[in-house]
Amino acid sequence: MPMMFAAWAHKSWRIAKFAVLGLWILGQMACGPATAERRAVDTPEAVERASLASRQEEISNDGVIERLDLNADRAPDVVKHYKLVNDPAGDGKGGVVQVKVLIRKEVDVNFDRKADIVEIYGIQGLQSIKEREELDLDFDGRVDEIRKYKNGYADEIAQDQDRDGKIDTWMQYQLTKNEDGKDVNRLIERRRDHNGDGLVDVWEYYVKGTLQKIGRDGNGDGKPDQYTRVDEKQR
Numbered sequence: 614m615p616m617m618f619a620a621w622a623h624k625s626w627r628i629a630k631f632a633v634l635g636l637w638i639l640g641q642m643a644c645g646p647a648t649a650e651r652r653a654v655d656t657p658e659a660v661e662r663a664s665l666a667s668r669q670e671e672i673s674n675d676g677v678i679e680r681l682d683l684n685a686d687r688a689p690d691v692v693k694h695y696k697l698v699n700d701p702a703g704d705g706k707g708g709v710v711q712v713k714v715l716i717r718k719e720v721d722v723n724f725d726r727k728a729d730i731v732e733i734y735g736i737q738g739l740q741s742i743k744e745r746e747e748l749d750l751d752f753d754g755r756v757d758e759i760r761k762y763k764n765g766y767a768d769e770i771a772q773d774q775d776r777d778g779k780i781d782t783w784m785q786y787q788l789t790k791n792e793d794g795k796d797v798n799r800l801i802e803r804r805r806d807h808n809g810d811g812l813v814d815v816w817e818y819y820v821k822g823t824l825q826k827i828g829r830d831g832n833g834d835g836k837p838d839q840y841t842r843v844d845e846k847q848r
């Protein structure tokens with residue numbers, strides 16, 4: 614990928630991410646509790662929308678589907694799927710108590726009736742643990758970013774940075790401790806398919822979050838065969 618195009622793709626990527634996050638935060642504010650922050654941004658239109666926002670719940674044998682319509686257009690914008698799990702503690706009198714545990718959440722950030730964020734959760738006991746997140750950052754109906762989680766932390770983020778519908782960038786993360794002994798989830802490797810043939814052709818290796826070495830595939834077999842050390846001046 615030429616450097617100028619790479620820079621443009623990276624910039625437009627960041628703009629799209631900010632746009633989605635901004636819309637998502639607005640959506641959260643529309644359905645959140647009546648806090649001081651909420652009142653500070655309320656307009657007559659926002660108050661009307663919030664009062665019209667509706668919630669529907671559909672209960673089946675083993676699950677619950679909750680649908681929230683935030684903009685009162687009668688189309689759900691947040692859909693949450695729950696599994697009903699028996700609480701081993703029961704009700705204390707020998708009766709069964711079932712708990713709603715979130716297993717999937719779909720969010721339509723721009724209200725075009727297509728989900729732009731899909732979150733998938735596993736279950737540990739009675740807790741939801743996020744396993745995967747899929748994001749359509751430019752609202753074209755195609756997923757541009759997939760995040761895989763382990764123990765609540767992203768351990769792989771895959772992106773379609775040039776928006777051709779194919780994932781071209783994979784980032785691996787590792788949960789480690791920083792100098793102060795605190796948990797930090799650091800980028801350890803970034804792989805890129807620059808020519809769009811589905812095979813990785815550039816590998817970037819990071820130590821403590823800093824790029825140390827770049828591997829390239831010179832003969833097109835999908836494996837690195839040329840390595841360059843990255844010194845202080847090149848970073």
Ligand SMILES: [Ca+2]
Pocket residue numbers: 682683684685686687688689690724
């Ligand atoms: Ca709606």
Ligand SMILES: [Ca+2]
Pocket residue numbers: 721722723724725726727728729752
């Ligand atoms: Ca949408």
Ligand SMILES: [Ca+2]
Pocket residue numbers: 749750751752753754755756757
């Ligand atoms: Ca997309």
Ligand SMILES: [Ca+2]
Pocket residue numbers: 773774775776777778779780781
């Ligand atoms: Ca791509």
